Amino acid sequence: MPYGCRRGICFGCLTPLTYGRVRDLRTGEIHDRAGQMIQTCLSAAAGPLALDA
């Protein structure tokens, strides 16, 4: 999977979320839109999911 700064600054880790839910570890926000680009370096799984990595 691509990565950059690993601390949420650079957006170098953007990966499409194919399906499922992830949680933004900084804000607690849940992302679950299919195809949404997520910052994998600060996201955790919030259930089964698939990434287009």
Next chain:
Amino acid sequence: MTVTPPASIETALDEDVGEELGAELDRIRSEILAARGADDARYIRTVIAAQRGLEAGGRAALAVSLFPPAWAAGTAMLAVAKILENMELGHNILHGQWDWMGDPAIHSATWEWDFLTPAEAWKHTHNHLHHTWTNVVDRDRDLGYVVFRMSADQRWRPRHLAQPLYNFVLAPLFEWGIALYDLEPDAVAAGRKTWRSFAADLTGFLAKGTRQLAKDYVLFPLLAGPSALPCLLGNLTANTVRNLWSHTIIFCGHFPGDVQTFTEERIEDETRGQWYLRQIQGSANIEGGTLFHILSGNLSHQIEHHAFPDLPSNRYAEIASRVRELCEKYGIPYVTGPLWRQYGSTWGRILRFAAPGQ
């Protein structure tokens, strides 16, 4: 001047206060994130529309540029369009500042800009390396761009004597300099980057470069028919003007004399508060009006940009007064000044470190 750590900051900012500053800045960030929405989206779409209008108008005028007023107007419009596209649009969109809209056309993953260096190459050296290692000697390659010596902690070499000349030559050719810099040839020589990776990046640059040169020096001149030559010269002038402007603004971001540089020891176990402190002290602002801020891509608010690189650029002006207040409250220097002074100070730094013994 290198901070390792500076006595003045230690006395003014003990650990608790450093964390207080971090918390206050985090609070500003949260407020902006909560308020971010339709108004911001409208802003960027307006700038995009304006930029496209200027570019279309500029190129249309250059299509009949045998007529001198058309050449002048076309070149001016195209120069401003290129400046806007690179600074307020490209730099900020590629930073991910507008990814939150979920608009695939205005997103860091898809935007390609009217600048020689490919977006992918630039995002690596800028978003990742520069913004993580900001002003850390021997880690932040932007500290002199491998060519210039900008800190007493960078080893002097005889070639640095000529750095005022390098700066003079670089300015009109800035996009070429950045494209070459983004290939990271020094990293290959030092073994930090593989030849395979370099070859891939080089391929990307050759493809982008070919498209850029074909667009401005073949396609549009040909479309201009009898105005081909003035059109080509107008495009060349517009690119050069954009290079001169962006070189000026970008060099003023971290090179005015009072901006701090840091050693690797200083950033060991860096806390969030200390990270903010390094971003603030490692950056310089430029004073000006709203139009100036937009044309500089809001890099006139370099301090705020470095504290919050992923917040929408139109928000930096309102954040600036609060950041400045916090700096005053905690006794942190806030480096700013009018363009002529920041630019002069940057040249001063280039001249100062060109010589050994500094």
